[in-house]
Amino acid sequence: MTPLMKSWAPPLALLALAIALSFLMPFNLAFLTRILIMVVLVLSLDLVLGYAGIATLGQAAMYGAGAYAAGLFAIHVWADPLAGLMIGAVAGSILAFVSGLVLMRTQGLTLIMLTIAVAAICHEIANKARDITGGADGLRGIHMEPVLGMFAFDFVGTTGFWYALAVVVVIFVFVALITRAPFGLSLRGIHESPDRMAAIGVSVYWRRVTAYTVGGAIAGVAGALSAQITQLVSLESFSFTLSAEALIMLILGGTGRLYGAVLGTLIFMFVHHWAAANDPFNWLFVIGAMVLAVVFFLPKGIISASAGLARLIKGARHAGS
Amino acid sequence: MTLFLNIAVDGIAYGMILFMISVGLSITMGLMRVVNLAHGGFALLGGTFAHWLAQENGMPFWPAAVLAVLVTVIVSLPLERVIFRRIYDFGDLxxxxxxxxxxFLMIASVNLWQGSSLLSIPLPDSLKQSVDLGFRTLPVHRLVVIAVGFASILGLWLLLDKTLFGIRLRAAVDNRSTASALGIDTDWIFMAAFGLGAGFAALGGILGAEILPIDAYYPVRYMVLFLIVVAVGGMGSIAGSFIAALGLGLLETATRYLVPDVSTIAFYALVIILLAMRPQGLLGRAHA
Structure with missing residues (x-):
């Protein structure tokens, strides 16, 4: 297998899995679409956190900004889906750039706090500006035109699913290209040693702002996608829970490798779905236990599971001999 | 003038609650370098135990509060041993x-035990009465909160400044490995500090239930608030936590009185400006 084939094999397998699932679960397309939307959000987080090493618990701020921008644009200006995605990306990147100018001056706990605070402010603004955003009732009345003028959004969600899948593929390739480009490599360098990168003449601050802005644009696309497909934007899009869940999915899958983000989202969403369906009141036990298990037993995520298993078997053999 | 006094009294009471809940977080974050988002969970546990003892079993308020704080401390110690001890060396994320x-596990446990409704803690009549301060009447409860808050900072100051335990704790905060090399049992110090912090959180949760109502999702709802107090005060600084809690309590109350429509936005915006100017917090030292 050539290296190129090797690096593209896991994502292609995941794509095949997504298509297979759509035929296996034709009545759960809305759920599968929800997973795809979360994949976009988690990919944005992987770029910001996994590659650039910017610790954030506020990625929902850009997701929500994209969702509200796309929703309002569809209602008041033009209901074309692709134009809406662009608007979502622009809204997410503007918010990320403006907040990033302040946030990227800080690190560690302060940075985490400030990212949460930005999302909290957005939540509060959306809540207070009831005339524009619908406040706690959410933004309603979004009716999208057909995608590319050909595929109308249907009741079952077939168009929504394929539309979201296409967006996921485009975003995945886009992020994969960024991470392989010199810019992506410099982000990796900043993640591993900001001091050395500064020493060789890289403006660490501006690279981080740029990475945060690009990540914000992608999170905005995720939000826009959600607004268009569910035809509703609620205050929950700015919630801390959403940021935290996206982080859990990313760490669950493994940071710094894009298909890890996809895998983590898939597993988390299925476990969440299964637990919530089986016991609507106590599913949080399952999620909490899963998160702790990942941190303690698979600190590098599911993608390290095979290596971890191998180590375990090897270790057992050593102990036995 | 009356407005000013109103803000002062409400803000100080609110600040005291924030201080009691956050001080343990500041100690543990400064001491163990752990980003502990579960700290609000101890306030929730304290409040839940107090609710169960006082509301469902008819225990008087003060014994129920003391017992609930003790039970929370007893619950927190094995958690430190089993879970927290293992994550000290992990990365931030x-x-x-x-x-x-x-x-999540704490929320799910409380949810399973007491449901997701509001968990009220009935106040005794002596705390419900009002006193006339001249410019307004105030529930005795608020005055008690302020008094307990001042007693807490005084007690903590005596404990940390005047006792052997305090000297060892401060040594461990300053440099864990050197302290341990000097023969200080840092494992024990960590556990004691953790239990102390959990106890204060429980106390704050119970006394603050009138201002920050207790329900199963309490730790998530107020997580940001407690972390902000620590971030603004500076990790590991008790005086910093106290100043930050009082300042933020007054700020939050002032924005609610003066600009009620945009109070939350104004509050967070001011906090962001402050943290952008002083990333290590008011009294925090710049750590590597």
């Missing part, structure tokens, strides 16, 4: 994740 997982 792993710690955030582990403590989020723990918070």
């Amino acid at each position: 792993q710690q955030v994740l582990a403590t989020i997982g723990l918070t």
Whole structure:
């Protein structure tokens, strides 16, 4: 297998899995679409956190900004889906750039706090500006035109699913290209040693702002996608829970490798779905236990599971001999 | 003038609650370098135990509060041994994740035991009465909160400044490995400090239930608030936490009185400006 084939094999397998699932679960397309939307959000987080090493618990701020921008644009200006995605990306990147100018001056706990605070402010603004955003009732009345003028959004969600899948593929390739480009490599360098990168003449601050802005644009696309497909934007899009869940999915899958983000989202969403369906009141036990298990037993995520298993078997053999 | 006094009294009471809940977080974050998002969970546990003892079993308020604080401390110690001890060496994100997982488990436990409704803690008549301060009447409860808050900072100051335990704790905060090399049992110090912090959080949760109502999702709802107090005060600084809690309590109350429509936005915006100017917090030292 050539290296190129090797690096593209896991994502292609995941794509095949997504298509297979759509035929296996034709009545759960809305759920599968929800997973795809979360994949976009988690990919944005992987770029910001996994590659650039910017610790954030506020990625929902850009997701929500994209969702509200796309929703309002569809209602008041033009209901074309692709134009809406662009608007979502622009809204997410503007918010990320403006907040990033302040946030990227800080690190560690302060940075985490400030990212949460930005999302909290957005939540509060959306809540207070009831005339524009619908406040706690959410933004309603979004009716999208057909995608590319050909595929109308249907009741079952077939168009929504394929539309979201296409967006996921485009975003995945886009992020994969960024991470392989010199810019992506410099982000990796900043993640591993900001001091050395500064020493060789890289403006660490501006690279981080740029990475945060690009990540914000992608999170905005995720939000826009959600607004268009569910035809509703609620205050929950700015919630801390959403940021935290996206982080859990990313760490669950493994940071710094894009298909890890996809895998983590898939597993988390299925476990969440299964637990919530089986016991609507106590599913949080399952999620909490899963998160702790990942941190303690698979600190590098599911993608390290095979290596971890191998180590375990090897270790057992050593102990036995 | 009356407005000013109103803001002062409400803000100080609110600040005291914030201080009691956050001081343990500041100690543990400064001491163990753990980003602990589960700290609000101890306030929730304290409040839940107090609710169960006082509301469902008819225990008087003060004994119920004391017992609830003790039970929370007893619950927190094995948690420190089993979970927190293992995550001290992890990276920031792993710690955030582990403590989020723990918070979820705490929420789910309270939810299973007491449901997701509001868990009220009935106040005794003596605390419900009002006193006339001249410019307004105030529930005795608020005055008690302020008094307990001042007693807490005084007690903590005596404990940390005047006792052997305090000297060892401060040594461990300053440099864990050197302290341990000097023969200080840092494991024990960590556990004691953790239990102390959990106890204060429980106390704050119970006394603050009138201002920050207790329900199963309490730790997530107020997580940001407690972390902000620590971030603004500076990790590991008790005086910093106290100043930050009082300042933020007054700020939050002032914005609610003066600009009620945009109070939350104004509050967070001011906090962001402050943290952008002083990333290590008011009294925090710049750590590597």
